[in-house]
Amino acid sequence: MRAVKNCLFCLKTIFHYVPLHTLTAAVCFFVPAAFAGLQVLVLQRIVDSALECVEQNRKLFQEGLPGVESLVFWGVFLLVLLILGSTMQRFGTYQMDLVSMKLKERMAPDIARRLTELEYASFEAKETQELFQKMSGEPENGIYNCSMSTFFLIQKTITLASSMAVIFSISPWIGLGIVLVGIPMMALGYYAAGYSVVLTEESADARRRMGDLKRLLTDKHAMYEMKLFDAKALFLEKWERSSGEYVDIAMKENASVMKVDVASRLLNVVYLVFVVCMAAAGLLGGSLTLGQFAAALNAVSGIGSSLHDSSRQMTWLMGSAMEISYYMDFLKLETRGDLGSVETLPHYDIGFENVSFRYPGTERDILKNVTFYIKEGERTAFVGENGAGKSTVVKLLCGLYEPTSGSVTIGGVPVRELSPGLRIRCLSVVFQDFQAYQLTLRENVAFGCLEALWDDKRLLEALRLAGGEELALSREEGMSREEGMSREKGLDRNLGKLEEDGQDLSKGQWQRVAMARAFVSQARYVVLDEPTASLDPLAESHMYENFARIFRERGTILISHRLASARMADKILVLDGGRVVQTGSHEELMAQQGLYRTMYLVQSSFYQEGKDAPGEGESVPGEMANGLEAGAERGRK
């Protein structure tokens, strides 16, 4: 039932986007399908009139061929039919090619637009992960395939119907036989098709396991462990087990499907024999002409294979129809509610008032009744253990989620009611898992503030501040010609491996590009959501220095579990289990007995001994400047 609904949906969609070509294709497919019956009829006429012609010749012993006109007429008719049939079929296929292209042209932008209009929660929800993975492909191809399959099935049905009609006209008995045999044959075919789908799902687990093992076998880290631990046996044993399981299920499917297949084909054979006998009896008894006999035999063998083909076509159709279900689910997803229209704010203070939050569809409260305020220009740090809710605070602040209760406001207005443009002017965020875009360096940096896209000076300055200046300039002495060319391109060079001239950056270099995005932005607040977590402590310490220097005048919101970085904040909020347990400056918090003090003492104990080390008493600012130099130095390598 679902499959039928999906097919209708596909046809509707495809007619909506490309009405003219689809209609032409349908006509070109369906009209020649009716020719099949016609061909049988014409063949019968040819044979009969040819025999008649020969007969008359024999009787009259005369020169010339009387009655040849009708023979020629039917002959020419057959030839025209054949040419017309195959030409239309081809033309129909060409029209479908056009449809496929137009779908990519007209439907794909709609899909992309729709994706940008979805509520962000859908992207993170567990149950829609697979959906989005499929959406990142080309869903219009699924729609196209499903429509194609539907067309073919209809075409086959018409062919069958027209052949049957002709058979009925020749001999109702033979026709009745087809109906009697055909119905169970089709039923068996569909049953087998449905059954295969079920078993394919059953073997999915084994196949996924095989995939996982294979992934391990080409993962250098896994192979390192495997060699050192001499664990090849375990891998291969697991491989054997999964692939064995897969083979078992596949064989089981095979056996069951084959039973059905054998039954249906035997029916076909029985039927063939029946028709040959009936036709022979008719011929010998004189109730069928020779032409009818030949035509009936010709048509019948065609019908048998058509019946089979159409059940196979049905399997395909079922598959492709179920395949597009995800697209229909996609259309049902919620539209985003964070496109507010507020364009100006009286002030830029941030307020979280009694905010509680749990992710949609989950049971656990990530934030519990959190209240805090951040004044414009204030430097704030959130600290806490993994899972304390730090990153969720950022997502709520950006308006990606609606709080379950309470309100998140900037300048007294709920963030989701701000216009997207205003929100961007308020906040600039560097996420922990910042993305590396396989576009030009210019775009990668300017994504922090698009209006600076063509402002080379600003972009270069941002890169310089992030310690990534050399990315836009030449690299080393003695570089090759290609490298020389990429130098000229500067900001416009392609990053990543997508383009042939693209240059992939190291993790650390990408990090600098991501940081440059924050520097190019002129938003009121810069939010840093642990962007340094993947760096080693040394590289991290260089980053802190840059933050401290550059964001001196702007509001900063820093998320970290390394407490050293929190020290430079005016206000530190300690999160634990979804609540704010402590608030205050570093000194204030150190004076209290609490989580912050404990965490800080443990972390600083890593370096306790350093106090005794000579030279440690030097003033910190001087060191910072050195550190910055060192950072740039290292970037150049």
Added chain:
Amino acid sequence: MKKAVRYIGYTFQDCYRAFPRFFVLTYLLDGTGTACEVFVPLLLARILELAGEGQGGKELAAVIGLYGLALACGPVLEVFFRASSKRARVLGKKYFGSRLAVFSAKIRLEALEDPDTLDKFHRAEGGENSQFIFFEQVNLALRKLATCGGMMMVVGRYSPVLVVTGLLALLPALSTKIYFEKKITSFRRGQSPVLRRCQYLRGLFANRETVKEMRVMGFEGHVTQRWEEANRARLKEFQETELDVRRKQVWGIIVMSVCYVVNIGVAFFLMAGGRISVGAFAACLAAFSAYDASIQMLIAMVFNAVHTYRMVEDYYDYFTIPTEVEGDLEYRPFEEKIAVQDVHFRYSGAAGEALDGLTCEIKKGEHVVVVGENGSGKTTFSKLLTGAYLPSRGSISYDGQRTEDLRRGSLYEHISVVPQDFVRYRFTLGENVGISSLKRMGDTKAMEELLAQVAGEGFLEKVGGLDVQLGREFGGQELSGGEWQKVAIARGLWKRSSIVVLDEPTSALDPLVEYEILSRFVEMIQDRTSVIISHRVEICRSADKIIVMKDGRMVECGKHQELLAREGEYARIWREQAKWYV
């Protein structure tokens, strides 16, 4: 060309090995099937001749019987063929998949550093079981060729003219196909970068991480624009080339059907002129219809087989990746020291040397800590030390036994590691720990004790036992980053070895948790020779020796206090971190 012949040879050999029964059956069934197909028009002609002459009776009945049999033969054989073909497909998938897996386990570790290897693997994986498809396609082509030949013989019996016109029909079909294939292939090759770009940009809209950034920073519109440009460019090109080719192809097909019709027409006029009987005409009609269908299938299959061959080639090419080179010396446990002498190492494809003349030594029972900045070669050093990588110059020797001379397996028996990028196996918890020493896997009690020591008493209870499947992908329990790390450390300790190497992960772990895990680990390996890559001071302080690395070399070596006093690289690294906690 030589390579193609060799690979096709492999394909048929492997197919025979993977599914011998199907292999033989294919040829038997194909032969019988073709014979039946050829007999059908001949019998039809005979029936019409007999009936047309008004001679009923026994012969006619017998011929009709045979005709029915020949018609029925096709579907019956098809049943057998399809059943065994499906079986063979499954067997092939297993056979070729297993060969790939087994070979992958033998590849040299260095080769895995090369992204090219992974690329080759993915292509080989795509070509997995392409042999089966190739085999089927080649056989189908052969069968259709035989059918075409048979049909030509049938019509040739009636008139040689028909053979000539029949063969002529082959020419336009083949030449148009070759022409279009060439055009489309070159077009597709040219378009693949544009296509990749389109797909990449489009994927950004469905990826939650990129969507998050695009929305928060507001460059969704820009990316949309870029995608639309790329999509338009791609479609325009598609329209100008591929669509154009297809349009011309319509004409090609029309020429083909005209040829078919001409053949029938010739037969028709031969009949009308009384040259051949009506029965013969009917037979010709049937033969030409079968011939036309077979030619189209034959040509399609030949080209499909050529396409499939590329996948076959990808598959066998994978097997040319270098495998592990083994020494043959058996390792004898070292008593004195591991000597590292002027070791150089370069990753394939990398510009500079990862190790550039490293010299140091590690005495038996010593606890050595290696420190240095990112990219100073620490991890590479650890991998060379275990013998997993071999130095490109210089040597690492255990009491004079150089790693490259040793049978690596015999050395590995004495070494355990906790690598920086430890693996999260989607296996059971027990297997995740026990994998380091499979032979002791059955000793669940010892394993439970070890886990309690490393991860705390409550851990096993929380996870639910050693037999619990880990990883959400397979419906198992997901662990947090810290818990996975504990499992990795337990894995490293489960193996009873005299040397332990730990490469500290720079993950986003909670410092508190990390601290706790590491200090337990250090406690537990007190009696073994250990090499730890770490920045933690309390670990440095307790070390017998600290090796400070920079740019692939050792720049300093000594104890914590000595090194601090020396005011060199170590002191600098140290102070950089410490100043935030002053």
